[in-house]
Amino acid sequence: MTPQGSQAPLEFGGPLGAASLMVLLPVTMLHLLLVAGSEPARLLGPPPYLPGLEELWSPQALLLWLAWLGLQAALYLLPARKVAEGQELKDKSRLQYPINGFQALVLTALVVGLGVAVGLPLGTLPEMLLPLAFASTLTAFVFSLLLYLKALLAPASALAPGGNSGNPIYDFFLGRELNPRIRYLDFKYFCELRPGLIGWVLINLALLVQEAKLRGSSSLAMWLVNGFQLLYVGDALWHEEAILTTMDITHDGFGFMLLFGDITWVPFTYSLQAQFLLHHPQALELPMASAICLLNATGYYIFRGANSQKNTFRKNPSDPRVADLETISTATGRQLLVSGWWGMVRHPNYLGDLIMALAWSLPCGTSHLLPYFYLLYFTALLVHREARDERQCLQKYGLAWREYCRRVPYRILPYIY
Numbered sequence: 001m002t003p004q005g006s007q008a009p010l011e012f013g014g015p016l017g018a019a020s021l022m023v024l025l026p027v028t029m030l031h032l033l034l035v036a037g038s039e040p041a042r043l044l045g046p047p048p049y050l051p052g053l054e055e056l057w058s059p060q061a062l063l064l065w066l067a068w069l070g071l072q073a074a075l076y077l078l079p080a081r082k083v084a085e086g087q088e089l090k091d092k093s094r095l096q097y098p099i100n101g102f103q104a105l106v107l108t109a110l111v112v113g114l115g116v117a118v119g120l121p122l123g124t125l126p127e128m129l130l131p132l133a134f135a136s137t138l139t140a141f142v143f144s145l146l147l148y149l150k151a152l153l154a155p156a157s158a159l160a161p162g163g164n165s166g167n168p169i170y171d172f173f174l175g176r177e178l179n180p181r182i183r184y185l186d187f188k189y190f191c192e193l194r195p196g197l198i199g200w201v202l203i204n205l206a207l208l209v210q211e212a213k214l215r216g217s218s219s220l221a222m223w224l225v226n227g228f229q230l231l232y233v234g235d236a237l238w239h240e241e242a243i244l245t246t247m248d249i250t251h252d253g254f255g256f257m258l259l260f261g262d263i264t265w266v267p268f269t270y271s272l273q274a275q276f277l278l279h280h281p282q283a284l285e286l287p288m289a290s291a292i293c294l295l296n297a298t299g300y301y302i303f304r305g306a307n308s309q310k311n312t313f314r315k316n317p318s319d320p321r322v323a324d325l326e327t328i329s330t331a332t333g334r335q336l337l338v339s340g341w342w343g344m345v346r347h348p349n350y351l352g353d354l355i356m357a358l359a360w361s362l363p364c365g366t367s368h369l370l371p372y373f374y375l376l377y378f379t380a381l382l383v384h385r386e387a388r389d390e391r392q393c394l395q396k397y398g399l400a401w402r403e404y405c406r407r408v409p410y411r412i413l414p415y416i417y
């Protein structure tokens with residue numbers, strides 16, 4: 001049977017859930033942008049005012065946004081230090097991916113630095129966040145439609161297992177084609193790591209610059225948020241190749257959900273703590289700042305340790321760094337780690353990621369719930385993602401996965417969940 005009209009179980013609440021999310025996600029993002037700049041900064045409750053179309057729509061913002069996407073695409077197409085091969089596809093072929101994301105980050109920093117040196121007003125970016133986010137949302141809708149149409153011409157072997165139910169709303173949301181690309185430019189791989197993640201740290205930087213302009217210097221809290229999140233983005237780009245084995249690349253189609261998530265949701269909502277700090281300065285004493293740094297370092301240590309251990313093991317199980325770890329054999333020939341980080345809980349990398357999420361919110365103090373939005377949303381995202389991943393692992397590994405769950409009973413938080 002071809003994947004068109006395939007019987008893969010519907011996720012995200014089916015077509016109705018998909019339609020609701022396509023409204024709810026952009027509205028939530030615009031709400032957060034409006035609330036972060038308001039005096040009460042209430043996460044729950046109405047926004048301070050409802051913006052008119054003239055405040056949301058700006059041709060300059062759209063041009064700036066398209067120029068940003070163009071710059072990142074140009075950096076993607078530059079010669080790479082390495083070209084990696086993706087997982088084997090249904091037709092037994094493997095796609096090639098440039099590994100130059102970190103290079104793109106450094107070159108973007110140079111371009112922005114040069115721009116600032118010749119008078120680019122980086123500090124005005126925070127005032128443009130609303131129209132930029134709106135332009136980015138429009139781009140995501142239009143681009144998702146083009147991807148949906150492109151998939152009509154794709155062979156059945158190029159379609160994703162999930163996003164081909166036959167319901168146009170659901171398929172538009174989930175994405176029909178697994179790896180849509182034009183020649184070397186792989187749209188999903190490009191969007192997952194470049195415009196959104198690099199855009200996020202650029203917005204953070206602009207907020208830091210603007211804070212210095214408004215108050216004479218940037219606060220310690222703002223420096224911490226900028227530093228922690230830059231480390232996170234730098235790490236993701238440095239370990240870019242690891243993205244090739246994630247479910248986003250190997251399993252999910254490229255539709256509105258991932259596209260909007262990658263290029264719009266990430267830069268405009270993940271920068272929420274820095275947005276909050278610009279409008280709600282927080283006094284942070286050194287002992288508290290040190291404790292928060294320690295918390296972030298602990299989270300990063302677990303996150304990186306767990307991810308590197310699995311990646312090293314998957315590349316070469318005889319590598320001396322992982323050769324002594326206990327494993328379970330599966331019918332597929334692959335093994336599952338059952339000691340080390342992956343013997344502690346079934347998703348140690350999620351645990352580290354969540355600890356870091358807490359450390360990013362704490363510099364914003366405890367007077368408002370708003371800066372903790374990321375932690376709340378991220379917990380929900382990872383619990384849902386973990387359930388999806390476990391379903392796929394059960395399908396792949398069957399009894400061996402059940403044995404792993406028996407040996408490692410907790411999912412993310414030892415003795416609790």
Ligand SMILES: NC(=O)C1=CN([C@@H]2O[C@H](COP(=O)(O)OP(=O)(O)OC[C@H]3O[C@@H](n4cnc5c(N)ncnc54)[C@H](OP(=O)(O)O)[C@@H]3O)[C@@H](O)[C@H]2O)C=CC1
Pocket residue numbers: 245246247248303307310314334335336337338342346347349350353381385389392393404
């Ligand atoms: N900031 C953000 O918004 C987000 C961040 N993330 C982060 O991205 C990173 C990647 O996350 P994600 O793609 O969800 O998943 P993981 O990196 O956790 O990968 C899950 C896969 O790992 C393999 N695996 C699971 N258990 C074991 C084991 N015991 N031994 C060996 N292999 C195992 C399985 O694949 P196989 O066996 O096929 O190799 C499984 O499908 C994480 O660090 C996560 O925290 C993720 C989503 C959003």
Ligand SMILES: CC(C)CCC[C@@H](C)[C@H]1CC=C2C3=C(CC[C@@]21C)[C@@]1(C)CC[C@H](O)C[C@@H]1CC3
Pocket residue numbers: 025192193232235236243246248257258260261262265266
């Ligand atoms: C808004 C929707 C409900 C959900 C959108 C989800 C996306 C924002 C995330 C899906 C998987 C992601 C990953 C990352 C960023 C967020 C998205 C795109 C990372 C690149 C973050 C850095 C890590 O080191 C790797 C992550 C891979 C998955």
